[in-house]
Amino acid sequence: MATLPTSEDELIARFGPHPMYEPAGGFARRPAAERLVKTHCCFCGVQCGIQLKVADGHVIGFEPWEEFPVNRGKLCSKGVARYLQNDHPDRLLHPLRRTESGFRRASWDEALGLVVERIRSIQQRHGRDAFAVLGGASLTNEKAYLLGKLARIALRTANIDYNGRLCMVSAAAANKMAFGVDRAANPWSDIPLAKCVMLVGTNVGECFPILTDYVWRARDTGAKVVVVDPRLTPIARTADLFLPVKPGRDSALFAGILADLVRRGAIDREFIHAHTVGFEAVREAVAKYTPLHTEALTGVPAASIVRAAELWAEAPTSMLLHARGLEHHTKGVENVLSTINLVLATGRIGKPGCGYGTITGQGNGQGGREHGQRCNQLPGGRDIENPAHRAEVARFWGVTETELPRAGLSAVEIFDAIERGEIKGLLSLSINPMVSLPDAAKTRRALERLEFFGAIDFFLSETARHADVVLAGSLQEEDEGTITTGEGRVVRLRRSVEPPGDARVDWRILVELAARLGFADKFRYTCAEDLFRELCAASSGGPIDYGGMSYEKIEKNLGVFWPCPKPEHPGTPRLFEGGRFAHADGRARFHVVDYRPPAEDVDRDYPLFLTTGRVVSQYLSGNQTRRIGPLLDQAPEPYVEIHPQLAEALGIAAGQMVRLATRRGELRLPALLTRAIRPDTVFVPYHWAGRLSVNRITHRALDPISKIPEFKVCAVRVEAS
Amino acid sequence: MEFFLDPSRCIGCQACVRACAECDTHAGRPMIHLEYVDRALSPQTAPVVCMHCEDPTCAQVCPADAIKQTEDGVVMSALAERCIGCSNCVLACPFGVPRYVPERDQMMKCDLCYDRTSLGKMPMCATVCPSGALTYGPPEVIERLRRERSVRSFRFGAQEVRTHVGLMAPAGTAEIDVDVASFIAAEPEPMRKIA
Numbered sequence: 001m002a003t004l005p006t007s008e009d010e011l012i013a014r015f016g017p018h019p020m021y022e023p024a025g026g027f028a029r030r031p032a033a034e035r036l037v038k039t040h041c042c043f044c045g046v047q048c049g050i051q052l053k054v055a056d057g058h059v060i061g062f063e064p065w066e067e068f069p070v071n072r073g074k075l076c077s078k079g080v081a082r083y084l085q086n087d088h089p090d091r092l093l094h095p096l097r098r099t100e101s102g103f104r105r106a107s108w109d110e111a112l113g114l115v116v117e118r119i120r121s122i123q124q125r126h127g128r129d130a131f132a133v134l135g136g137a138s139l140t141n142e143k144a145y146l147l148g149k150l151a152r153i154a155l156r157t158a159n160i161d162y163n164g165r166l167c168m169v170s171a172a173a174a175n176k177m178a179f180g181v182d183r184a185a186n187p188w189s190d191i192p193l194a195k196c197v198m199l200v201g202t203n204v205g206e207c208f209p210i211l212t213d214y215v216w217r218a219r220d221t222g223a224k225v226v227v228v229d230p231r232l233t234p235i236a237r238t239a240d241l242f243l244p245v246k247p248g249r250d251s252a253l254f255a256g257i258l259a260d261l262v263r264r265g266a267i268d269r270e271f272i273h274a275h276t277v278g279f280e281a282v283r284e285a286v287a288k289y290t291p292l293h294t295e296a297l298t299g300v301p302a303a304s305i306v307r308a309a310e311l312w313a314e315a316p317t318s319m320l321l322h323a324r325g326l327e328h329h330t331k332g333v334e335n336v337l338s339t340i341n342l343v344l345a346t347g348r349i350g351k352p353g354c355g356y357g358t359i360t361g362q363g364n365g366q367g368g369r370e371h372g373q374r375c376n377q378l379p380g381g382r383d384i385e386n387p388a389h390r391a392e393v394a395r396f397w398g399v400t401e402t403e404l405p406r407a408g409l410s411a412v413e414i415f416d417a418i419e420r421g422e423i424k425g426l427l428s429l430s431i432n433p434m435v436s437l438p439d440a441a442k443t444r445r446a447l448e449r450l451e452f453f454g455a456i457d458f459f460l461s462e463t464a465r466h467a468d469v470v471l472a473g474s475l476q477e478e479d480e481g482t483i484t485t486g487e488g489r490v491v492r493l494r495r496s497v498e499p500p501g502d503a504r505v506d507w508r509i510l511v512e513l514a515a516r517l518g519f520a521d522k523f524r525y526t527c528a529e530d531l532f533r534e535l536c537a538a539s540s541g542g543p544i545d546y547g548g549m550s551y552e553k554i555e556k557n558l559g560v561f562w563p564c565p566k567p568e569h570p571g572t573p574r575l576f577e578g579g580r581f582a583h584a585d586g587r588a589r590f591h592v593v594d595y596r597p598p599a600e601d602v603d604r605d606y607p608l609f610l611t612t613g614r615v616v617s618q619y620l621s622g623n624q625t626r627r628i629g630p631l632l633d634q635a636p637e638p639y640v641e642i643h644p645q646l647a648e649a650l651g652i653a654a655g656q657m658v659r660l661a662t663r664r665g666e667l668r669l670p671a672l673l674t675r676a677i678r679p680d681t682v683f684v685p686y687h688w689a690g691r692l693s694v695n696r697i698t699h700r701a702l703d704p705i706s707k708i709p710e711f712k713v714c715a716v717r718v719e720a721s
Numbered sequence: 722m723e724f725f726l727d728p729s730r731c732i733g734c735q736a737c738v739r740a741c742a743e744c745d746t747h748a749g750r751p752m753i754h755l756e757y758v759d760r761a762l763s764p765q766t767a768p769v770v771c772m773h774c775e776d777p778t779c780a781q782v783c784p785a786d787a788i789k790q791t792e793d794g795v796v797m798s799a800l801a802e803r804c805i806g807c808s809n810c811v812l813a814c815p816f817g818v819p820r821y822v823p824e825r826d827q828m829m830k831c832d833l834c835y836d837r838t839s840l841g842k843m844p845m846c847a848t849v850c851p852s853g854a855l856t857y858g859p860p861e862v863i864e865r866l867r868r869e870r871s872v873r874s875f876r877f878g879a880q881e882v883r884t885h886v887g888l889m890a891p892a893g894t895a896e897i898d899v900d901v902a903s904f905i906a907a908e909p910e911p912m913r914k915i916a
Contacts, residue, residue, distance in 0.1 A: 027748030061743055064848045075849045080739040205732035205764075209851040212732055216853060220867055234732035234764045616734045630739055644761065654761065673761050 016090030021629035024087035045360035045486035093501025136430035137368035140481030148372025158408030170332025171358035180582030184357025193353030196315030201325020205234030246299035248598035254338035256294025266313035271347030275579035278590035317353035350576035367484030380542020410707035435621035599701035606715035727889035733766035737846035771831035779810035
């Protein structure tokens, strides 16, 4: 029974989202800061350094942290305003238990007791895997590791996954296939050294604002910037070459660019021969992607395709960076592999100013996917189906290999299994699938079928509203820990304040649950650093090796890049130097990618492409940023971007309400007319809930390998409303 | 140390606006303006800070002599005890910077974070700006790092305005002229008739 306990309006009145505009007590009574805490932003994967101003146990503002080398004091509006999530009226201050008509306060003993009783009861009746666990990629490494261990040791369920599944898993899978390891290959400091920067499906200016400066520092020294995107985003506005690819056609575009490089002999035969496997098959496969054929497939002019190859070939150094625009597809892995083929064929990797990487979208998008909160992975980036890896982790945790669950279902598949009635119980930590998963009606039906749902969160998210028990957890600034940024740098988060009221630090909640489930002996931690020490030891010898890291070392060096296997090891900012890759034979792999259309292409009934993404002032499902007044004012509600040519054809005026219809449902939004989008494509940002949620109409089709949903393209009909 | 403004680098994130609003002297009220140039055409946005003119128009037109310049050339908000709230400065500023704040009955504007810059720190907006649209630093460093050059001379018809803040423009631009009249070969006929 996980339907909403009372009306949405009543829930919103009590739990928000309410926008907060001033620190507690108002600006006028803001005291002077007693201390500044050097920590990091709680939002995207850049993890900017920031100092939080603290007075009398409250976070009251921020001060730039100019010594931190990645952002040197720079921040975006999210980082500047993030402190307003503190002392927030919506903040959960104690556990809640669902009643007939809403939620009532519960003691920790009652709440934790109920969670444990329901886990036991469901697992006894329906099997261990009938209880699932879902985490978030904003969690610290410590919490992500602990959640994975809790699921596998204390619940012994195979079904644990995380919201990185909605983020960059296509890149993770492709990186492992091509390079043998999953991490951005270069530190961001390589970007300004490149003479050609290719940005593919990455709205750098809005999603990773700080990296804009890196790209433009490259441009200042004469680098050419090439942007591939159906929309002219702020970074695309000043690109040397803009390739407005038709949604879902990226792999064809990259086959076309590579084919042109082959034709002009601009490939690095020496590098291919010495350091890679499989180029011949790729060379043959891309041959048919002539500029004209590629133009017909992608909607990008043949001359631009040739020019992209030319700019890439002429530059002595180059970086290729991509993000969700390339990855959120049913062929996300193939798309990523098609760009890696280009990088490998030209030998542009493993050198200063030469490289490649995905820009992870979530705060701990990198670290959150490394240490075992993924359904197919164990700590240290180990593979849960690899017998040697299983044995290593089982030994470390003191269990037999057979006790360790096998690979489980991915995040979207978990909801499908809930809807089918196979999974009966769910424990979640910082994930808001009611907003973030595609086809929200299906997500809701699944939540309503749950026998028991326990949620740990700091605000009552749209998903946690469905919970039977809500455990009041912690904000990022209320805990110690580490995050691994999008460039593979492990950085240190510092506690600024204690959790307010009766709320508790997340990892202490998990430890208490483990103890009540009878596993106190395997979960003995007195501080977050205990967890980090264990995580580092658990990762030791694995593909993702933190063995030589410590809090002290990270603080002293302002971050340490993995792999860092031994205490004396300095860390590894740049991977693959000297052409040494992580596969057993040291070689990178080419993969043949033949273009195939998206799962739902346009047709007569649904003739336009719908694509989704972010705006600069909001973050993910908006559970935090929709409660921060100035950030909400910057983007109060979603809209649909429509090209004036399309608007004229459809008889739609600027600002007019528009009806968007897909095979999942309908959505009504105001039209924002802009020439900065393909005329055959409309765009809606996804941060809002309920009737404003574009994920009510997005498509749930998954990439067969990465299981990422195809957020970036489905077919839509648009009408004046 | 000088302030440089390069709208072509602005990504519209509003970090400057939010950070400006954190200042305790005008908390919650940003002194920076940031607008889309033409949202329907492009995502181009442009931030506007006070240009800190050498001979500020706002001060010239102030009947109460409320707008003062520091010795180092920073133009301050109207003095609260002198400002009569007439908004002459708001109308006269060629860059559209000053705002009349009714709750205080006072004109307020960007003062280059005088509390920070007078201590050798950067203004808050230029510290946080993630894209280099707002920059504060030694001119020789900016010259070395950027291809654009800063311009401090603007012509609004007959009025020439020289500023302390530099506007980044393509190399070789000596002066920015924003009045079509300046580009016309001869005085148009109707004007001659009126004269």
